[in-house]
Amino acid sequence: MAILETQELTYTYSVGTPFEKTAVDHVSLKIEEGQMIGVMGHTGSGKSTLIQHFNGLLSPTSGKILIDGKDIWEDKDNIRNVRFKVGLVFQYPEYQLFEETVYRDIAFGPKNMGLDDAEIKRRVLETAHDIGLSEELMERSPFELSGGQKRRVAIAGVMAMEPKILILDEPTAGLDPAGRDKILEHIKNYHRRTKNTILIVSHSMEDIASFADKILVMNKGKLFCYDDTVNVFARADEISEIGLDVPQITKVFGELKRRGLDFGKEVFTVGYAKELLLKTLNEKGAE
């Protein structure tokens, strides 16, 4: 069964004023448990609005959101429990830090869930470990950390709630390449440990190609496609048409295919390309 499902989800901003705008337009999709999903789309394509529906921060103008097959708006008083099931990390989450110590900031979410101290401690330390924060940082003030560390503390704050679905809105925005790779690596650590579903919004096709099982593409408020990574990047032409991009290495192999060198497979990471090239070269060399 799908862990998260939307049915004809529609959201319109500022109804009845000159600023009226439909940000999400009849989106229906099903997300399976345990996958890592990349979310792509232009600024203003509705992806941020869409993900804010998943944990009930926005309520749809029409349509439904189901988690574990249950409409989340059926019981309005229980919407807080939905937020414990679906964790959302916003863009630039370091601006939401407020506690005196790193430990207490990460513990804020679990505490709101009403967990006991021992469980809170376990969760805080485990997520801190996943995200690469050493234990001596725990008693420091979050405001004296570096930008990348602050970002990781904020992400850990949501991870520590151990939501069944974790959504991250551009977790690598504004970081240098090393910081970017590190954060993605840490998110993958967390995924390996918990096996929870993870959605990551990103503008970097290279990043998405490196982790995603499936890709969700939004365009002008509509669901453009939601499919396995291979199938999505195979539609490179259509993706470029809506102003998005495919990984550079995919473009290189697309061009090679056009010129008559067909490897018979879609390539979207440099690592895989290297492997494929070496293998082919060896085979050719043996001939």
Place this chain on the structure above:
Amino acid sequence: MLKDITIGQYFPGNSFIHRLDPRFKIVITLIFIIMLFTGGTFPCLAIGAVYTLMTVVISKIPVKMFAKSIKPLLPFLLITALLNLFLVGSGDVLWKWKFIKITEDGLSISLFMIIRIVLLIIGSSLLTYTTSPITLTDAIERLLSPLKKLKFPVHELAMMMTIALRFIPTLIEETDKIMSAQKARGAEIDTGSFITRAKNLVSILVPLFISSFRRADELATAMECRCYNGGEGRTRLRQLKSTSSDYIALAVTLIFFAVTVAVGIITKK
């Protein structure tokens, strides 16, 4: 949602009134207010009403918007009306119960007051509906500029107003974002007991203060990088220019004002 609050109440459009010079609009609004207060009789008020109706129609702003601006002042209106209704003792008694009585004068005065205040609200909200806050402060700066001779910091005041107005939407957006982020972590802000809500407010205020200081600092640096050093000798991107339509609007308003004064003298008891 917090974002839905409109502050400054600007309602974009391109009507005759939208295009008027903001300086003239401020002056015209002042004349309009004086006009409402000089005319002490119902016929005067009728002229004011005609003028208001005319401007509302020209502005093409939906009547609904004016109802919205009157709504928060309803209690005030009601109290004014009730006080006048029961406390004016002169004139023929219409209704009496023990020591409470309603007189003809009381009724007419309270009715008069309600109409006057409603017209006042509509007239002044028309100014803010048709003028963006930034142009409004520009105009205020120009209108107050004679005070510079008295060493009154007109430019600084206008700049502070502009910055404050400019950052209201930004801060609202920021608050909204931080609230959403803390709600996503299970903070009870709209729900829960008073004490939990107050506690959770800290999780919003601390980040908000930090980001406001950061923004102020960044803005100051950015202004200094562009060699801002006060209003002395500074030229403007948008020059306020008065056109013939501004003078026409002013003339029409003055005619209405004159007629109101004349009618007021004639109809005075």
